[in-house]
Amino acid sequence: MELRDAILGRRSVRRYSSRPVPKKVIEEIIDLAMWAPSGMNRQNWFFVVVTGEIRDKAVEICYEGYLSYIGKKVEKVFSHKPCVVKETRSFFATLGGAPVVVFAYAEPGPESPFTDVQSVSAAIENMLLLAYERGLGTCWMTGPLNMEKEFNRLLGVEGKKLVALIPMGYPQDVPKVPSRRGKKVVYLGFSRRGQS
Numbered sequence: 001m002e003l004r005d006a007i008l009g010r011r012s013v014r015r016y017s018s019r020p021v022p023k024k025v026i027e028e029i030i031d032l033a034m035w036a037p038s039g040m041n042r043q044n045w046f047f048v049v050v051t052g053e054i055r056d057k058a059v060e061i062c063y064e065g066y067l068s069y070i071g072k073k074v075e076k077v078f079s080h081k082p083c084v085v086k087e088t089r090s091f092f093a094t095l096g097g098a099p100v101v102v103f104a105y106a107e108p109g110p111e112s113p114f115t116d117v118q119s120v121s122a123a124i125e126n127m128l129l130l131a132y133e134r135g136l137g138t139c140w141m142t143g144p145l146n147m148e149k150e151f152n153r154l155l156g157v158e159g160k161k162l163v164a165l166i167p168m169g170y171p172q173d174v175p176k177v178p179s180r181r182g183k184k185v186v187y188l189g190f191s192r193r194g195q196s
């Protein structure tokens with residue numbers, strides 16, 4: 001697959017089939033994702049990949065987080081779109097049936113927390129594109145992060161910052177392509193012919 005096609009075709013998938021994802025496929029994706037750039041080349045990412053019962057417990061924690069915190073924010077932001085509120089609630093309750101959930105953590109370093117998170121985010125985006133190339137769906141999620149302590153207890157993680165959860169599995173349906181928003185870039189100092 002061309003990189004361009006992966007960038008354009010990847011979508012946030014919120015409904016998955018129950019078809020298991022072979023561990024080898026996940027390993028290949030994560031090994032390649034970790035070739036991302038990182039501040040001071042610290043490679044400060046740490047991933048925990050869960051399936052089965054532990055995945056089910058993680059989903060329960062997500063839903064607790066929805067009910068206790070993020071649900072209220074979703075209801076406020078999307079008060080004019082009740083179907084988005086309903087779908088989001090249902091997604092947090094089930095993670096769309098994704099058989100695998102990847103937890104992406106940052107190991108704190110000597111620079112700012114922004115550097116730590118940006119390095120992990122670079123690896124996450126690699127992961128999303130590689131998963132798409134392998135026919136897998138993903139959804140980058142920060143909504144459940146208020147439950148970090150509960151996730152850490154479940155996963156036995158200490159001393160790291162939870163950056164995102166990524167449900168992963170074979171998509172049940174292909175989500176709609178979201179529209180692109182206004183002007184987000186300016187070019188300065190280029191000549192008319194596009195050469196500086």
Ligand SMILES: Cc1cc2nc3c(=O)[nH]c(=O)nc-3n(C[C@H](O)[C@H](O)[C@H](O)COP(=O)(O)O)c2cc1C
Nearest residue numbers: 010011012013014091139140141142143144175178
């Ligand atoms: C940092 C970040 C956090 C996100 N958190 C959530 C989330 O908590 N729940 C969710 O359903 N989608 C989440 N998303 C997915 C976005 O909603 C999605 O990327 C956006 O709607 C564009 O759709 P697309 O990914 O299909 O292009 C998140 C995406 C990013 C980059």
